Amino acid sequence: MVRRNHESPFPTGFLRRKPTLKEWCEYWLATNAVKRPKAKKEDRSSLELHVYPSLGHKRLDDITVFDIRLLVAQWAETVMPRTVHRRYAVLRAAINAAVDVQILDRSPCRRIRLPTSAPAFAYALQPDEVALVADAVGPRYRAMVFTGAMLGLRFCECAGLRVGRLDLVNAKISIEEGLVEAECGRLYSNPPKSQAGRRTMCLPSSLVTLLADHLERHHVDTDDENALVFTSPWGGPLRYSNFRKRVWRRAIATLELPAIGFHDLRRTNATVLVQRGIDMKTAQIRLGHSDPALTLRRPTRATALQPRASMNTSRRSSGVL
Numbered sequence: 001m002v003r004r005n006h007e008s009p010f011p012t013g014f015l016r017r018k019p020t021l022k023e024w025c026e027y028w029l030a031t032n033a034v035k036r037p038k039a040k041k042e043d044r045s046s047l048e049l050h051v052y053p054s055l056g057h058k059r060l061d062d063i064t065v066f067d068i069r070l071l072v073a074q075w076a077e078t079v080m081p082r083t084v085h086r087r088y089a090v091l092r093a094a095i096n097a098a099v100d101v102q103i104l105d106r107s108p109c110r111r112i113r114l115p116t117s118a119p120a121f122a123y124a125l126q127p128d129e130v131a132l133v134a135d136a137v138g139p140r141y142r143a144m145v146f147t148g149a150m151l152g153l154r155f156c157e158c159a160g161l162r163v164g165r166l167d168l169v170n171a172k173i174s175i176e177e178g179l180v181e182a183e184c185g186r187l188y189s190n191p192p193k194s195q196a197g198r199r200t201m202c203l204p205s206s207l208v209t210l211l212a213d214h215l216e217r218h219h220v221d222t223d224d225e226n227a228l229v230f231t232s233p234w235g236g237p238l239r240y241s242n243f244r245k246r247v248w249r250r251a252i253a254t255l256e257l258p259a260i261g262f263h264d265l266r267r268t269n270a271t272v273l274v275q276r277g278i279d280m281k282t283a284q285i286r287l288g289h290s291d292p293a294l295t296l297r298r299p300t301r302a303t304a305l306q307p308r309a310s311m312n313t314s315r316r317s318s319g320v321l
Contacts, residue, residue: 021063022047022056024103025094036190037182046090050075060098065108072112081115088114123260124271125149133265136251141243143207143214144230148262150207152269152287155262156180159238160189164225168212171203179228179237187237201286 019027025047029040047056054071055063068091075084092109099107125133134145144158153161156178165174176198177189192198203211214220214229221227232238248262266287273283 018059018061018103020056021058021060021094022052024060024098025051025056028094028097036180036193037186037188038180038190041182043090046087047094050087051091060095061104063095063108065110065112068108068112072114076115081117084115085117088112122267123258123264125257125260125264125268129255129257130265130268132255133251133257136254137247138251140218140233141230141247143210145265146207146210148265149268150204151201152266152273154178154266155240155243158230159228159240159243161229162225163215163220163222163227163229166211166229168203168208171205171208172200173203174198174200181239181241185239187239199285 029035029044032040035043051071054074055067058067071091072084072088075087088109092107095104095107095109098104130145130149134142137145147153147161148155148158151173153175157175160177160179161173161175162177165176167173175192177191179187179189181187211229215222218231220229220231228237230238232242244262252260270283270287273286
């Protein structure tokens with residue numbers, strides 16, 4: 001019978017023997033204090049669905065370069081190159097961690113050739129297209145669409161925005177946290193990944209009006225600083241998976257637009273900042289990027305890739321961008 005340490009879910013002497021790949025990966029995820037809950041959820045899902053069925057039962061030191069190459073080749077036959085790169089990155093990180101703690105002498109993830117990954121589809125919307133999307137998602141989320149496009153906020157930052165972070169009198173907004181989904185569907189409020197993500201911005205007058213109307217229309221308790229500005233139809237916190245399926249995809253399907261995501265609103269803002277000649281440091285601060293290279297690369301790609309089909313609509317731009 002294997003004795004267990006009460007402070008750990010793993011058997012005593014776990015690291016003194018050669019664990020299977022699945023055992024090691026579970027240990028690696030459980031003991032990684034740096035990795036955020038959302039990242040752990042995504043990594044565990046990738047391993048459980050795409051790695052464990054093929055290699056999870058094998059001892060860590062029995063896995064060869066050939067095994068890794070075969071697995072990557074199987075992925076490449078069924079999914080896009082970018083997906084192959086993501087799955088392999090998780091597997092390589094787990095195995096490299098085993099090398100770091102000297103469970104393995106050498107990683108089998110070496111000289112693995114991955115399929116060439118084309119640039120991800122990127123689309124920067126025009127002002128009239130933003131207005132169309134805002135109308136399509138309905139009155140509850142109309143102000144959130146404009147907030148994402150005009151300020152370059154991520155979905156988690158919009159979902160985690162609280163009344164206490166809004167100063168409509170002085171036309172300012174502070175971004176201090178985001179609402180994200182972790183394992184088992186648990187929602188949690190988390191600060192930005194870097195200090196650069198904490199930022200305060202001025203609000204355009206048109207957005208001040210939209211947000212004030214939103215707070216009044218949806219009966220948000222403005223006396224409660226912790227009250228969420230944007231909520232689900234039942235008043236609870238916004239869950240991205242539900243929003244994307246029940247609101248966003250249905251709205252985009254009714255429009256003559258590509259299959260864009262909420263993050264394209266942020267990309268739109270970055271593109272507008274660069275096109276209007278805003279200096280790179282200001283754009284970097286507004287977008288919350290820790291690396292200015294991100295600020296420069298994202299909008300350039302979006303501008304180069306965006307298709308401009310004619311919009312069969314008589315609606316004019318609202319002038320908010």
